[in-house]
Amino acid sequence: MTRAARALLLFFLCVGLLWGLDAAFPVPPAPQYSPLVLAADGSVLHAFLNPTQKWRMKTELREITPALRATIIEKEDRYFYYHPGVNPLALVQAAGRNLFGRGRTTGASTITMQVARLLEPKERTVGNKLLEMLRALQLEAHYSKAEILQLYLNLVPYGGNVEGVKSAALIYFQQPPDYLSLAQTVTLAIIPNRPRGLVLGQNNDAIRQERNRWLRRFQQQGLFPNQDIEDALLEPLDVQRHAAPTLAPHLARRLVRQFPGRASVASTLQRGKQAKAEDLTRNYVRRLHELGITNAAVLVVNNRTRAVEAYVGSADFRDALNKGQNDGVQAVRSPGSTLKPFLYALALDKGLVTPKLLLPDVPTNFGGYQPENFDKRCSGEVPLDRALAYSLNIPAVRVLSDLGVPTFTTQLRAAGFRTVAQRAPHLGLSTILGGCGATLEELTNLYVTLANGGNYQPLQWQHHEAKQRPAAPGTALFSDGAAFLITDILAQLTRPDLPVGYETSIRLPKIAWKTGTSYGRRDAWSIGYNKEYTIGVWVGNFSGQGSPALTGSDIATPLLFDLFNTLAYNSPNNWFQPPASLDFRLVCAETGRPPGENCPNQLIDYFLPGVSSGLRCQHQKEVLLSADARYAYCRACAPATGYRREMYPNLLPEVAAFREAQGIPYRRRPPHNPGCQLVRGGREKAPSIISPLANTEYVLNKGEQQQLLLSCTTDNEVRQVSWYINDQFLRTAPATERVFFRPPAGALKISCADDHGRNTDIRIVVNEL
Template identity: 45%
Template sequence: MSWGIIHFLFPYPEKVKYGKVILSKNNEVIGATLNTSDKWCLYSSLEDVDPFFIKAITQKEDKWFYYHFGINPISVFRAVFYNLTSQKRVSGASTITMQVVRLLEPKERTYLNKLKEAFRAYQLECTYSKDEILEMYINSIPFGGNIEGIKAATVLYLQKNPNALSTAESSMLSIIPNRPTSLSIQHQKEFLKSERDKWIVRYYEEGIISDDEKYSALLEPLHIKRENMPRTTPHLNRRLINKYPLDKVIKTNIDVGKQIKAEKIISKYSRRQSGLGIYNAAALIIDNKTNNVIAYIGSQDYDDDQNAGQIDGNLALRSPGSTLKPLIYALGFDRGILTPKLQILDVRHDFGSYSPVNYDEQFRGEVTVTEALKQSLNIPAVSILEKIGTPALINSLKNAGFNTIKRQEKRLGLSLALGGCGVNLTELTGLYAAFAQEGSYTPLHFTSAEIDSSKHQIVTPESAYMIYEILSQLKRPDFPNNYQNSFHAPPIAWKTGTSYGRRDAWSVGYNKEYTVGVWCGNFNNIGVPGLTGAETATPLLFSLFQSLYTGNNISKWEYDIPEHIFEREVCATSGKVPNIFCDHLVSDTFIPGVSHTEKCTHLKNYFVSTDSSFYYCHDCLPKEGGYIKKQYANPSVELMTFYLENNLPFNAPPQHNPKCRTSITGVAPQIISPVEGREYIITDKSTELEMKAHLSPDVAYTYWYVNDHFIKKVERGQSLFHQFKFGQNKISCTDDKGRNAEIYIFVK
């Protein structure tokens, strides 16, 4: 109880004030901060310090350290005797524990303060172990200027860690703390060397070094020079210091060799790109086996003040362009609506008020899923997202660590497929690392303490495999035309992206070993006409990938084929299960029990006149014969409209028998604008919405009705705009063959 009261009245001295030190995966110092007193004081445990330095410093300062309780009585009596007989202060009798007190609470050197030091030393001994006190000591002893502690001294003076010291270096550092001014490394190098050699001999005489160690140490030149504190990963350092404000030591997973290579590549590349008005770049490299971030480059140059080099491009919120499309297609594979050879539409399409176009403002009619993803076509991606649902994509992104999406999800729509959201390079690279790991996402590990191994299966291994097969094809439209080293390019799967206004160029690639993400652009958000993911970011991506391998030691990884994926023959025209008329087949990958099994209908049988000028329906088919059976193209209404609007030839059937008295049932109009069931918000009562429908090729004009009131007769190809009343509206369209379609919308 009394001891507790004493501690309450006389609180413990404040512990050592440490700055923060950031280490690489191999414990190299890659960054540090000053402490609150603007001193370089970095924490190091006793285990991380050369054992001889510990021996030397205790032998020199307090050889009985482990045998007294903070105060050495023999030293005290000897000091009193010498000081009295010499009439001046000759010896202070300070133990290491007392020196720790003085370092923590500096006071004027008086006898009264000496007594206070003794009391504090006793307090420390009652509270901490000997090793803890010794650790405080070696971490706070002065080494000249604003350098305190062995860690800061070895890093700044010798450019190494304290566990890598030679006998000579340990001897030299053991004598500086008592005389940091007279043994200054800048002005007293010769004197420092002579004092070092003197103490090397003394340590030998005291039996703590051997003969060989003594002679080797005496022959060792004095290599000591103050350098700046390393700053290998300045952006990551700041990120981790903000994340772990209480940690004295932050050990990252950075591979210094790969980090420095990547920095040089990006710096050199950015200087070339600056001539095009592209000033900033960032990159992230992940080791897929561990999910460790091994290289982190936040900008082209942290010290580039003219181009905002201190901004962290790995955290900057930017539009991802087309880089989310592989996830959309993978979800389509998992829902069974897609397979790689399936033909899908690339035609003009209005998704309500959203009317995307392709990057080249052209439409291709019908393309395979593979080609749609390889060419990064916009209409197919948005169409697929509409089918799988925006919430499904958002949920997958949240499971893949996209924290920014969580904050935006309430206002995200179909434009998400084309970059209508904000993401950062860290999130995007983590997504592609999941593709490399069979569709399983694990949080990225920036530090050795981050061991979160939780997994989220964002897509199946089967769909991840199909995505890899598509994205790893070398002959692709997004391969840079000006990249001269394609022959040496490592085998990877990659995807590019360019944001609206050409503000962001992305390229993210992966193989079994690494995932690399690259962003190029301007932090000030100014677009550049020549900026694209293919021409701007992809050359940098391949350069970074090549830097990860030595010589020709390039991985020849092939993606492991999942157990539950197979191949089947499909119609080359439609990509669907072949029908009897499908005479050209190709092999396609599919997931049994999941992938679509719809039979091909790209042809349709017609009974036509002998001259093929018209066809007969069931009601007008001549009973006496005089007709032939022929097959004609059977495109969807949307594809047929595309052919007709672009004057593209196709094997269309002839007109219906003009003498037929029976009204035949054919393809009714398909209202595509407005969108059925959608809610439209208008701010001006005079706002008009477009009314548009896909029509069969035999239709010349249509009749439009709103709320059962006739509006207008419209010829094929003409547009119609109408001002709707607030509330629910019924829209009807009847073609000139009497076929009808109707939808409901809500206007407010």
């Protein structure tokens, strides 16, 4: 074998041996870092202890400034870029000093060797020193010089449980490493050699003297400009240990759980907005404690990017007594009336309603469900815009009944309502009044959808997602025309949910907003938006305990206004403009429909061309009367001569019954011709029994002589009705009278017959205890 072949063989044997040793003794794993959640600008919002309960925040390469790099290398290992991990010359010099006792005893450790020791701490012996040197050579083979320097800066100790330059910079100087002054940078460079003797906050004077000694040494070496050194020498050192950043604790915990193992997660939160939102929420809830209200949650969203810029899960994360660690942004609560704008937007797009269309607001039985308005009052008939602005319940339930619950819940599912998606087959008309679960996150994004012309997209939590989000239109939940009309209504100031004292406030923000209060006053909501931002507010108790004072208008809206005034005070002074899909038309003031033949009072209303109903107004109806005006004729029973024509209000039976019961005067048509055989016995306008509820079981207390209410709605021609219990006559009463009776126990058949011979039956069961 030739000499060259032997050399080549020897080379491959050495390479194989090194490869085998590298595989048998792999590089130590990367250190476990403290999980960090960053703001949109890259600053640290929230830091967590690493699994070993240390503050070890990862210093990124971009955070290693030239000054920090130069200081560390000059102080620790000036030949760092020239040796393979071990400096032979330094080893010889150290051996000579240690052997002959001349100069300071040293170990000639390079930065790479220190990294090896920090990754695998061992007792300082000659054997371990040799292993440390081998590890240094191995690290140099696996990592670049920049990566080794980064590892060093992430592992150096600063006393206690603080490790790494970034941890020390944030905990002691409350700044990231790349924001430190030269004096601060040198301070952090000198401490790792004496982490127990030079403790920031305890030995500041000694640290300042040592810092200045090194600054003068660097000046002699020409490492930094003289003026920079002189300025650094004059800089005082008055530092103390601060708590690690703890902003946005709920979102931080959410993101860390979502992305386990990451050293940092970049969020979309704006640091200034987050801090202000937390302060406002905490201070506001403190004032509510005496009312039995202990918590609140806030979400601030940028409408253009859908990026969440502030996220407050509770008033105080550390308040264990009031369950402060619960996340109110994700908590499923009753949404109260906050879904009404979306119901009306869908109804507008279906052509069922327009803003000035009059809706019945009277006690109504919707197949056994009898909603009530929040103030227990009814208005008879109200235009849609007033029904929404005043958050009336009965008109909303009627519109949902016309639209269909499945149509409504399908759109909510498309908007990411998870609880609605789970319970959709079981939801009914009560959905619109809070009978379904929703979160502040889901509701706020629906209002962002309103602000974006009906286009829905998920909210953005991570910075890179918001930055790289495609400009796709998203899912169209409703039209831009419907979105504008709802916004126009919600921006009105003449409404009952304006907080007391805000009527004349010069700081009242220009926003569209909607409030909501859940059953039992357990949840108060207020969600508002302008062109730039949408802010959602929930106030309540995580325990579910209600409070008499807890309403959306009185409790949630003041916080909403304060947030807008503080966070969005410099928003552009512009507002939403009507889209091209909208147009104007004249409508009758009596009904809100396009004018018919007898509509002298007209007003202007928006409508969606090609979508909104063109059914003309018929608020008056021609009636054929006998000569003495005692009876009305239908076309079938009208005589050939001797009758006259007059116009009468064409009211819905339930509206007529409400006016009668309330004593509201209106022109009532005479009773129908008693001799007419065509309609006698007909069921097309039979009475509708609204109490008791059909197919319902009633439990009465035997000792209290409790009674049941009999009530019905009838055609406005009906004057009297007769009530029957199990086909036994009970009594005759005016059609609008509320009749009470003591029912026998057992199954009951209740019948109501009007004075036209039309009859309705229902069945109930009565049990006595």
